[in-house]
Amino acid sequence: MDMPLPDPSILSRKARIVDRLRAILPHDAVIDAPAETRAYDCDALTAYRCQPLAAVLPRTTAEVSAILRLCHEEGVPVVPRGSGTSLAGGALPTADCVILGVARMNGVLETDYANRFIRVQAGRTNLSVTGAVEADGFFYAPDPSSQLACAIGGNIAMNSGGAHCLKYGVTTNNLLGVTIVLMDGSVLQIGGAHLDPGGLDLLGVICGSEGQLGVVTEGTLRILPKPEGARPVLIGFSSNEVAGTCVSDIIKAGVLPVAIEFMDRPCIRACEAFAKAGYPDCEALLIVEVEGSDAEIDEQLALIRAIALRHDPVEFRESRSEEESKRIWLGRKSAFGAMGQINDYICLDGTIPVSALPHVLSRIGEMSRSYGLDVANVFHAGDGNMHPLILFDANKPGDLELSEALGADILKLCVEVGGCLTGEHGVGVEKRDLMPVQFTPDDMEAQMRVKDVFDPQWLLNPAKVFPLGATSARRGA
Amino acid sequence: MMTLRPADEAELSALLRGRTGPLRVIGGATRVLWFGGAADLLDCTALSGITLYEPGALTLVAGAGTPLAEVERVLAAEGQRLPFEVPDLRGLLGTAGVSTLGGVVAANASGPRRLQAGACRDSLIGLRFVDGTGMAVKTGGRVMKNVTGYDLVKLLAGSHGTLGVLTEVSFKLLPVPGASATLVLRGLDDASAVQAMAAALGSPFEVTGAAHWPGEGTFLRIEGFADSVAYRSGRLARLLAPFGSADMLDGDDTARQWQAIRDVAPFHDRPGDVWKLSVKPSDAPGLVARLAADAVLYDWGGGLVWVRTAPGADLRARLGPFEGHATLIRADAPVTAVFQPQPAPLAALAAALRRKFDPRGILNPGLMG
Ligand SMILES: Cc1cc2nc3c(=O)[nH]c(=O)nc-3n(C[C@H](O)[C@H](O)[C@@H](O)COP(=O)(O)OP(=O)(O)OC[C@H]3O[C@@H](n4cnc5c(N)ncnc54)[C@H](O)[C@@H]3O)c2cc1C
Ligand SMILES: Cc1cc2nc3c(=O)[nH]c(=O)nc-3n(C[C@H](O)[C@H](O)[C@H](O)COP(=O)(O)OP(=O)(O)OC[C@H]3O[C@@H](n4cnc5c(N)ncnc54)[C@H](O)[C@@H]3O)c2cc1C
Numbered sequence: 001m002d003m004p005l006p007d008p009s010i011l012s013r014k015a016r017i018v019d020r021l022r023a024i025l026p027h028d029a030v031i032d033a034p035a036e037t038r039a040y041d042c043d044a045l046t047a048y049r050c051q052p053l054a055a056v057l058p059r060t061t062a063e064v065s066a067i068l069r070l071c072h073e074e075g076v077p078v079v080p081r082g083s084g085t086s087l088a089g090g091a092l093p094t095a096d097c098v099i100l101g102v103a104r105m106n107g108v109l110e111t112d113y114a115n116r117f118i119r120v121q122a123g124r125t126n127l128s129v130t131g132a133v134e135a136d137g138f139f140y141a142p143d144p145s146s147q148l149a150c151a152i153g154g155n156i157a158m159n160s161g162g163a164h165c166l167k168y169g170v171t172t173n174n175l176l177g178v179t180i181v182l183m184d185g186s187v188l189q190i191g192g193a194h195l196d197p198g199g200l201d202l203l204g205v206i207c208g209s210e211g212q213l214g215v216v217t218e219g220t221l222r223i224l225p226k227p228e229g230a231r232p233v234l235i236g237f238s239s240n241e242v243a244g245t246c247v248s249d250i251i252k253a254g255v256l257p258v259a260i261e262f263m264d265r266p267c268i269r270a271c272e273a274f275a276k277a278g279y280p281d282c283e284a285l286l287i288v289e290v291e292g293s294d295a296e297i298d299e300q301l302a303l304i305r306a307i308a309l310r311h312d313p314v315e316f317r318e319s320r321s322e323e324e325s326k327r328i329w330l331g332r333k334s335a336f337g338a339m340g341q342i343n344d345y346i347c348l349d350g351t352i353p354v355s356a357l358p359h360v361l362s363r364i365g366e367m368s369r370s371y372g373l374d375v376a377n378v379f380h381a382g383d384g385n386m387h388p389l390i391l392f393d394a395n396k397p398g399d400l401e402l403s404e405a406l407g408a409d410i411l412k413l414c415v416e417v418g419g420c421l422t423g424e425h426g427v428g429v430e431k432r433d434l435m436p437v438q439f440t441p442d443d444m445e446a447q448m449r450v451k452d453v454f455d456p457q458w459l460l461n462p463a464k465v466f467p468l469g470a471t472s473a474r475r476g477a
Numbered sequence: 478m479m480t481l482r483p484a485d486e487a488e489l490s491a492l493l494r495g496r497t498g499p500l501r502v503i504g505g506a507t508r509v510l511w512f513g514g515a516a517d518l519l520d521c522t523a524l525s526g527i528t529l530y531e532p533g534a535l536t537l538v539a540g541a542g543t544p545l546a547e548v549e550r551v552l553a554a555e556g557q558r559l560p561f562e563v564p565d566l567r568g569l570l571g572t573a574g575v576s577t578l579g580g581v582v583a584a585n586a587s588g589p590r591r592l593q594a595g596a597c598r599d600s601l602i603g604l605r606f607v608d609g610t611g612m613a614v615k616t617g618g619r620v621m622k623n624v625t626g627y628d629l630v631k632l633l634a635g636s637h638g639t640l641g642v643l644t645e646v647s648f649k650l651l652p653v654p655g656a657s658a659t660l661v662l663r664g665l666d667d668a669s670a671v672q673a674m675a676a677a678l679g680s681p682f683e684v685t686g687a688a689h690w691p692g693e694g695t696f697l698r699i700e701g702f703a704d705s706v707a708y709r710s711g712r713l714a715r716l717l718a719p720f721g722s723a724d725m726l727d728g729d730d731t732a733r734q735w736q737a738i739r740d741v742a743p744f745h746d747r748p749g750d751v752w753k754l755s756v757k758p759s760d761a762p763g764l765v766a767r768l769a770a771d772a773v774l775y776d777w778g779g780g781l782v783w784v785r786t787a788p789g790a791d792l793r794a795r796l797g798p799f800e801g802h803a804t805l806i807r808a809d810a811p812v813t814a815v816f817q818p819q820p821a822p823l824a825a826l827a828a829a830l831r832r833k834f835d836p837r838g839i840l841n842p843g844l845m846g
Contacts, residue, residue, distance in 0.1 A: 112759075114758070115759055116679065173599045188823065196587075197802075201635050202826060202827070204630075205627055205629065251535060295704060296701075353619060353620055419618070420625045426624050435625070439626060442613065443616065449834070450629070
């Protein structure tokens with residue numbers, strides 16, 4: 001993977017730039033010793049690493065503004081960073097950049113139950129947002145599997161989703177407002193405790209812009225009353241096709257589960273070996289979760305059972321206790337961990353129309369065989385967001401490249417059947433060069449114009465999202 | 478004044494590429510406020526037709542000129558609907574004509590269910606448009622989860638034709654629930670009504686509509702499977718007992734009542750300007766007290782306030798600074814500022830975006846600033 005060559009004139013000015021940063025920030029907020037900046041040399045896409053020029057850890061919006069103004073003056077690229085859990089290399093540094101980490105900005109600024117929102121600083125972790133309102137019966141709906149670690153700023157930048165987004169939507173559907181600092185240091189309030197913008201929907205385009213339009217320092221988030229209860233069922237099938245049809249029938253029947261998760265045999269086996277959740281040994285497994293009072297849950301599950309039975313499941317297991325519910329989710333939640341135990345893996349994130357599921361699964365099987373690399377599938381079936389995990393051996397020369405090539409083929413297939421390259425992890429550096437598979441040069445031009453407006457010099461996270469060839473003229477400007 | 482009616486995206490693209498004079502973009506023209514100077518009309522109704530409908534994937538793709546009524550009919554046949562409850566403002570505005578999907582998206586028009594199911598833009602998963610230079614652009618797609626590239630879908634929704642002309646839109650859909658009911662609390666003043674709605678919306682009983690119609694009542698809607706609706710409305714009535722005992726409307730009355738709220742029926746055939754305020758719900762009663770309004774209707778738990786005032790009254794001056802915004806929806810006389818002026822830095826960004834997408838300033842010039 002190519003990254004732009006670092007700008008030698010910036011590298012030669014390192015001492016001066018660091019001195020200037022020290023002059024405007026508390027002493028512990030600037031990190032430039034290589035031993036310490038190493039902590040920022042990658043995100044969760046660990047195959048790619050690069051030491052930044054320096055890292056800064058501001059505590060306030062005013063400090064963020066001062067940092068950006070300075071870097072703007074010096075012409076230094078800035079890479080915003082939350083918790084560094086991006087799977088797309090969104091927070092990967094360049095050697096001539098300053099990493100701006102918001103981890104120290106983790107406070108709750110306001111909670112308002114009458115109007116159902118919470119205002120937090122961008123470094124607050126996703127799970128601790130819910131943690132702040134849980135005792136009062138509320139929660140923040142988007143729940144990425146990484147929610148213990150990932151930060152709201154990163155969630156906003158990536159427009160992250162989670163297992164429960166079939167019902168509650170992703171970050172953009174739960175975001176009411178932000179405080180954002182542009183590259184020139186100007187601080188903007190966009191949106192707030194009211195619904196919908198009075199002019200153009202700038203909030204809508206900021207969410208999901210991968211840290212390229214501004215640094216988010218605060219977010220106003222919608223919070224929801226917790227449902228009375230939730231209960232999962234586990235349904236096993238003897239083929240992927242049948243499981244796929246069952247998903248489509250459930251959706252058509254008018255039940256709206258909060259989650260429909262799908263695992264195929266390789267994934268079931270790995271999870272079973274790792275977590276011992278007691279999953280049946282079958283071709284395909286669905287976990288379907290519904291919410292409400294006990295009676296409401298019974299009513300919905302009766303419908304789901306009737307639909308599932310029409311498809312001859314090899315197993316239909318309804319949870320009868322909190323303990324059983326936990327066990328049903330246990331295997332799914334440890335899927336990535338389980339895979340990590342037995343192999344190195346690449347996690348893909350393409351989305352496909354739900355109707356294309358059986359076709360895509362069988363094509364992935366064929367590709368996996370022809371590449372000679374195993375692929376396990378675990379994904380959010382209700383919305384078609386696939387997570388094929390390509391297993392490889394990092395110690396075997398050429399295996400990473402081979403698995404990347406297989407990954408690219410699978411993503412091309414997703415686009416071919418009417419889907420997209422990434423449903424929730426973002427483009428970052430990982431899928432940057434595949435953008436032309438999904439978009440024409442004009443489609444990308446329209447997106448890049450938005451960046452031109454927010455960051456005319458292309459200093460914020462500049463080498464991400466768009467193919468380098470498409471951005472070189474702009475980055476050089 | 479001429480009316481141009483391109484037959485497809487390619488024709489539209491050629492038309493815009495060579496165009497120098499201003500255009501007023503129209504769909505069904507059910508809502509055309511008189512702004513700016515003379516302009517030719519760009520009629521989008523030929524870009525019509527449903528291109529894809531997959532009930533099992535809850536997805537619809539259609540041309541921007543497709544009549545809303547046609548889409549609603551096709552969805553209803555499969556027991557599905559657009560989640561955001563599109564208002565029909567013809568009665569309010571005294572216009573005829575047929576709303577189009579493009580007009581709905583361009584106005585990000587959403588009804589009472591917005592507070593639970595999201596706005597039009599939240600159900601919109603993709604679109605195609607042609608910008609002011611004639612460049613045809615696709616953004617988003619036909620799948621529910623998609624973070625590939627910037628989300629221009631949101632930027633175009635609610636852009637009122639000022640960044641580009643929509644040619645095709647994709648929506649995610651929801652099943653129509655089997656049952657619905659409405660609780661009605663009578664005799665609450667505005668402040669208590671907003672509190673009652675906040676209590677209901679803060680409960681786990683999934684209220685999908687919360688409106689206060691002064692003089693008529695405070696309305697709370699519940700939708701779902703029959704038993705579940707009965708259970709939740711019972712629990713909700715108990716929760717709201719401190720605000721008085723609630724009447725219950727059945728499914729048919731619920732449909733009628735929410736259509737009236739959605740379409741702002743209380744203001745039909747009444748004179749005066751009509752404004753739409755988006756505010757923090759708990760601020761609403763205090764702001765309304767400053768307005769000297771002829772009538773108001775609260776929706777979205779108080780977050781949306783429809784206001785009827787004497788013609789020409791400058792509502793924004795009366796409001797002073799507040800969190801939210803006011804949009805003029807109906808006026809007798811020509812108006813210049815339909816939208817609330819934005820804070821300078823936001824206005825500058827919006828203007829810069831318009832210059833990028835419509836450098837010659839030909840698309841609805843002046844409408845959004
Ligand atoms: C300033 C303004 C604010 C409004 N706010 C709301 C609101 O908040 N809630 C609500 O329910 N309704 C609102 N409306 C009304 C809304 O436009 C109608 O509800 C909509 O459904 C009308 O559809 P139509 O096809 O008749 O559109 P028209 O009346 O023809 O056009 C409505 C708007 O959409 C634009 N437009 C139409 N077709 C296209 C297209 N293909 N591409 C690009 N732009 C197009 C027009 O230029 C115009 O700005 C608003 C209208 C205006 C003018
Ligand atoms: C085990 C695991 C499971 C995961 N599961 C999911 C999942 O279920 N759903 C999902 O959507 N994702 C998932 N992810 C991906 C990742 O957690 C999300 O993308 C997350 O939102 C990243 O947040 P972060 O704080 O770690 O951001 P980082 O990794 O630090 O940064 C991500 C991007 O956001 C930008 N950014 C960060 N903070 C800011 C800010 N304040 N202002 C502007 N830009 C900023 C960065 O520049 C970068 O481009 C998973 C990751 C892992 C490792």
